[in-house]
Amino acid sequence: MSIEVTNVTKKYGDFHALDDVSVSLPTGQLTALLGPSGGGKSTLLRIIAGLDTADSGTVAIEGTNATKLPPQKRNVGFVFQHYAVFKHMTVAKNVAFGLEIRKTPKAEVKRRVGELLELVHLSQFADRLPSQLSGGQRQRMALARALAVEPTVLLLDEPFGALDAKVRKELREWLRRLHDEVHVTTVFVTHDQEEAMEVADEIVVINQGRVEQVGSPDELYDEPANDFVMGFLGEVTRLGPVRLRPHDVDVSVEPGRAGSFPGRITRLLRVGFEVRLQVELDPEVASGAEPVSVVLPRSHARGLDLELGSRVWLTAAVGAVTVPAMVAV
Amino acid sequence: MTWFSLLVLIPLTAIVATSAERGWSGYVDTITNDQTMAAIQLTVGQAALVTGVNIVMGTLIAWVLVRDRFFGKRILDVVIDIPFALPTIVAGLVLLGLYGNNSPIGLDWAYTDRAVMLALAFVTLPFIVRTVQPVLEELDHDVEEAAASLGASRLTIFRRIILPSLVPAITAGAALSFARAIAEYGSLVLLSGNKPFSTEVVSVRVLSFIENGSTASAAAVASLMLAVALVVIVVLDVIQRRVSRRG
Numbered sequence A: 001m002s003i004e005v006t007n008v009t010k011k012y013g014d015f016h017a018l019d020d021v022s023v024s025l026p027t028g029q030l031t032a033l034l035g036p037s038g039g040g041k042s043t044l045l046r047i048i049a050g051l052d053t054a055d056s057g058t059v060a061i062e063g064t065n066a067t068k069l070p071p072q073k074r075n076v077g078f079v080f081q082h083y084a085v086f087k088h089m090t091v092a093k094n095v096a097f098g099l100e101i102r103k104t105p106k107a108e109v110k111r112r113v114g115e116l117l118e119l120v121h122l123s124q125f126a127d128r129l130p131s132q133l134s135g136g137q138r139q140r141m142a143l144a145r146a147l148a149v150e151p152t153v154l155l156l157d158e159p160f161g162a163l164d165a166k167v168r169k170e171l172r173e174w175l176r177r178l179h180d181e182v183h184v185t186t187v188f189v190t191h192d193q194e195e196a197m198e199v200a201d202e203i204v205v206i207n208q209g210r211v212e213q214v215g216s217p218d219e220l221y222d223e224p225a226n227d228f229v230m231g232f233l234g235e236v237t238r239l240g241p242v243r244l245r246p247h248d249v250d251v252s253v254e255p256g257r258a259g260s261f262p263g264r265i266t267r268l269l270r271v272g273f274e275v276r277l278q279v280e281l282d283p284e285v286a287s288g289a290e291p292v293s294v295v296l297p298r299s300h301a302r303g304l305d306l307e308l309g310s311r312v313w314l315t316a317a318v319g320a321v322t323v324p325a326m327v328a329v
Numbered sequence B: 001m002t003w004f005s006l007l008v009l010i011p012l013t014a015i016v017a018t019s020a021e022r023g024w025s026g027y028v029d030t031i032t033n034d035q036t037m038a039a040i041q042l043t044v045g046q047a048a049l050v051t052g053v054n055i056v057m058g059t060l061i062a063w064v065l066v067r068d069r070f071f072g073k074r075i076l077d078v079v080i081d082i083p084f085a086l087p088t089i090v091a092g093l094v095l096l097g098l099y100g101n102n103s104p105i106g107l108d109w110a111y112t113d114r115a116v117m118l119a120l121a122f123v124t125l126p127f128i129v130r131t132v133q134p135v136l137e138e139l140d141h142d143v144e145e146a147a148a149s150l151g152a153s154r155l156t157i158f159r160r161i162i163l164p165s166l167v168p169a170i171t172a173g174a175a176l177s178f179a180r181a182i183a184e185y186g187s188l189v190l191l192s193g194n195k196p197f198s199t200e201v202v203s204v205r206v207l208s209f210i211e212n213g214s215t216a217s218a219a220a221v222a223s224l225m226l227a228v229a230l231v232v233i234v235v236l237d238v239i240q241r242r243v244s245r246r247g
């Protein structure tokens, strides 16, 4: 295990930012810390890096107990949401910083910086100041700077959070490819479930200072440990006693199937290749319940001849992921 | 531009013109007069010394005000401005009371060149504190953390990351502090005693020229001080560019 966090608790006043958190992250993987804002993701990442200290619990990096080590001694690369560039240094100088501190010979520094700038596609910007770069370029520079010291682990706190949607998408794909090339153990924080699902080998879901679930994107999506994880990783809707994903609701235009819920289509929306329905269940089966959301492929909807106001019967699809709905209010 | 000309350029030109009234040799005579030279040396020397002290102390005080937490910090923050707020002659009286013949703290520095330095230090202290403080407050904490996780010690972080960001503010404050110091009058006349060749500063010398009706001499000295101030400001600017580009 590359990073071993054991029973870490961090309080601000009476408030538990982290409450007895334990996770172990294997070497060489790309892990996402995913969860809603304020859940404690940054706090955990900063404690791993030594930028904050835990009230109790331990952190080990590559088998060394790092709990009491200052950030300088942890050999961790950290990338901040707002880039944290050294404004008065050129791009090349920024990247060289960690190496110069380690008294690396000049020629060696030059060679490494050249390689790294190549890696992050910034070679032609070596002599510019960070203020002359776009946000995405600055973040790539920050990444090269962190990688320069060959860190044992690379930690990124919402690295694409300050970028616009298009650049964010490009950079997350690029990060994935970079990781496949460099293989350094990487942990990145995000509140965007799509970003986590797309990029990470493993996802740690954190909410209210606790770990809700750890698993691969597929595991989390298909076997959510609880209502929270299910809700956070994708859309959910409620059908009778269970909660499930809208695309796991089967629609039929005739009654007959055991346990089906009759209702009427109150909204119908075509979005690209899929059709989104809202179905209001008959009062005798579910009085006062929210309408059920259903997503089905367009061809399927056409086959059933669905229209606004059609009567339909809903069932949970075979093999659908369901969790018991919380007690209705 | 008109406003600037009215306020600055025209009076400056007038001084230079007046100083030229008695021709080049008159000019040189005035300047190289022993008593004048002594006053110029004292003023420029003490101003440079005080500015140097301010660079260190002012930065330190700004640092403490921004980064440290201690009892009475808010009060110190207000106290710093007192030399600004005090009419300079009142400052002179305060200093005379504290460091004069009847000094309650046993430091009788009246009529020595220490008195000059003390008065200058007192009135120029706020300049660097007040230019550096806001810059320090605005510094991005992430940047220091990034440097720390790259292995930089606290000293290295200060030297390579924080200081270069402060240099423009420090030099701006230093220029203000120097300019004020070479022109200071009110706060030091009382304590320094204005002894020719020992504690007489340029502004006092200029005043006595004027009292004797020799406006041209006064203007000659004034224009020389103007040149000194300009040179210092340019030099500081060059230093600032060098240092903040180096990284």
Ligand SMILES: Nc1ncnc2c1ncn2[C@@H]1O[C@H](COP(=O)(O)OP(=O)(O)O)[C@@H](O)[C@H]1O
Residues within 6 Å of the ligand: A012, A017, A035, A036, A037, A038, A039, A040, A041, A042, A043, A044
């Ligand atoms: N320095 C601090 N002082 C007080 N509360 C803090 C501090 N840092 C974080 N918190 C609180 O701890 C909680 C977790 O914060 P954080 O780890 O930044 O969450 P996330 O990164 O998941 O959005 C938040 O409620 C936040 O307000």
Ligand SMILES: [Mg+2]
Residues within 6 Å of the ligand: A038, A041, A042, A043, A158, A189
């Ligand atoms: Mg955060």
